[in-house]
Amino acid sequence: MQQGGRDVFVTRGFDTWSKKKSLKDHEGKVDSRHNKAKQKCENLVKKNQSISEAFHKQTEVEASNYQIRLRATIDTCRFLLKNTLPFRGHDESDGSLSKGLFIEQLSFLMDHNEIIYNVTLQITPKNEKLTSPKIQKEIVQCFSKEIIKFICEEIGKDVFVILVDESSNVSKKEQMTMVLRYVNILGIVKERFVGVVHVNDTSSLTLKEAIDSVRGQGYDVASNMQGAFNSLKALILKDNPSTYYVHCFAHQLQLVVVAVAKNHDGAEDFFEQLALVVNVVCASCKIKDIIQESYKGRVQKEIGNGEIDTRRGLNQEISLVIAGDTKWSSHYKTITSLKNLFPEAVKVLNYVQGEGSSLHNQNQAYGILSYFKTLDFVFYLHLMLEIFGLIDTLSRHLQRKDQDILETASLVKVTMKTLKALRNNGFPSILEKVFSFCQKHKIKIVEMPECYVTPRNRRTKITNQHHFEVDIFKTVLDMQIQEFGNRFSEVSINLLEYMSALSPCNAFSMFDKSKLVKLSELYKTDFTALERVYLDGQLETYYHSLIDDERFANLKGIADLSRLMVETGKHCSFPLV
Template structure:
């Protein structure tokens, strides 16, 4: 289990640190809860200090009654759970696709196309050769242009069930190679190694000629183009939470516009998919809505004292009754003092606001997804027997490079020399 902590330092900078990996005997919520408790305790921390938690969509993690989220909330009811926006978006897309039989059948056919065309090296080579000849003819006739990154050798992209951004890449590759895919399918239809293969190719070719295929291909391309862009933006490390909420709203508006006029561009009839667009994105949680009321953008245009007071009530261990009384007055003074202060007029987010409050002394009144790629890099086939402790140390060195730059080489060598006798001086 990988553990990452996000916290605010003494200068009100938001920091995120990979703490390490912990070996667990099973993935039950109780086992994971105990493992996290041991890590926190060893670092002189406790559950009472947690103000937020986030996991993937597995029931053992976010279950309402017996999940890890629920166990931690039993000990600290202000450790609010916020589901990863990007992962939540993936789940919504999957749920919507399964709800509409036509869309579900469409992606099953697309998956079958990839399986048939890429089933053997011979078919892959035929696909590449057809694409190469088509590009060469296009360059000779002037229909295609040369340049850096243009006309690259490619193949059909296989979609991943839990990564719906990959489905958009699959559709892009199919649209680029559509003519070449038809050649390969014709080849399999005539010379496939078995009757089943020939029937599959024949069925796909018939589906490609249907009204339904063309409709779903263009419709899902436009919808996944929007949601895929949102998914990538939500995974940015430097993304401000208010900016994320703004992107969600913007995507919802774009999907609503697509519902209203987009289908008319593709086909004259909306058919049975007219409700798919707006269901793809959910509203930001109430917690984030309250936070947005503190945004300094546009001279605190979204400032709302009532929402900020509701936010304070959620964190009852940080704001008792007397604090809430003080907070109501402090917020009024804070707002009127900041909008008159030129230093606060060009801020872009809450992080900028918090840092400026520290530098100006206003904070004295009231303080207002890297790890797995490194694991894949380190845990190679040659290191399958790597021990937990060594793997944990290697990951820390790779992930927390910024912190390690402050460690002097002489200190490291001195520590190694003291560990055990060396054959020679380091």
């Protein structure tokens, strides 16, 4: 069969253009060389049928699948980060029933979305699952960078506050936690967590070099942070006297008690024994049942003898409260419950001493019982109960979310005066309560003029009167009062009082122009003498402008006032305010 397609075009040439038959002979049949070449040429010209296009289409599909997987992984990370949930699981193998929240959440998305289902986890290649811990961390870091970028853009060139705390993790590495507090362009107060970073050096000089332009200070009790001489607080105050130190008052109140517990030997022993007795008495359900039954029987007996009242709400079941390690106000409940359950606590300790599960527990119970029989224990019990009772009102107020600043400052001053009054005149009443408690529970009472004998039966040269009144009562209260004055300084209290004059609560009832002028005098670098003159008149106009505006009638705090002033444009009318 003739194939056609001779070599005329490349060797001899083609010269018979006028003969149609010759062209047809050259073209040949369907499977001729000419037609095959023609078909290949047409295929080459058609882009959609080329080899490169076929590869390109395959690459587009893979890229689309990769984007779907990546989006699902990012959405899973976003969900876990937003809800502060852990990522990893203990066992993430295919046969595990609980693979961790990251894999489980990704599986949940896969089960409820067919598109995601077709390209994730088991269906995707093992080297493209996008589920490895390294990829999770990289995505989290991307979120972190975007959030910090947004925070920086939101702050702009305005002032902001840095809240820093230091702690060590389980591997004993020093870490620093940072939070930024600022007011955005809408006047809304924002607090944004920035991160936790490892630091090699936390000396005050190093921290000072890292901090520029500070508006205020507030640190914890670390000596390198708020000490009197070479601390970060002192270094910053040296450069700028207007960067006043104000710490969380609720935390400060806790630190007042901590200072006494750590620096007075007798008080330290008392709190150590208090922790021990709570651990022993609350060791098991059986011991708790013994306490409840014993207390119930004692209450019924005292009611029958007419010793206690039977009004509604009285004589409820109580238990020995476990004190918190960081919340010292909880010790007030612990001491109160121990005083009320003292007979039951003694009964339980006698039981543990005789039938304890180990020799250590028996010896521990014996030591606590020996301490309970001393007048020192009873005196510390009533003294601490009295001190905690005096500061309890202030402690409760400081833990409220809707604090009244003026009431806070007033309570701080009143508490200080009450402690001083107790120190000067309270010893006889405390001693009377101590003797009454000892008589009720058959604890030996000593004569005050006699020489004091230590719990280890060592006779001293001082009298019992001097030991209990001077060495314990006045010393503990002097330490409390001194620490109270150091923690709640006059400057910080005045600063709060002056700031309270800006409060819009109750139709600006706390507005006081004189206090706001004094507040401006504390910040000498922010206001010139001429601006203070203008401020006096501007405050008057500011007050009447806002008091007559219904939009400012029901505000709940300075944060709401700041937001609404920006919304209404009044921050431009009163720039000094």
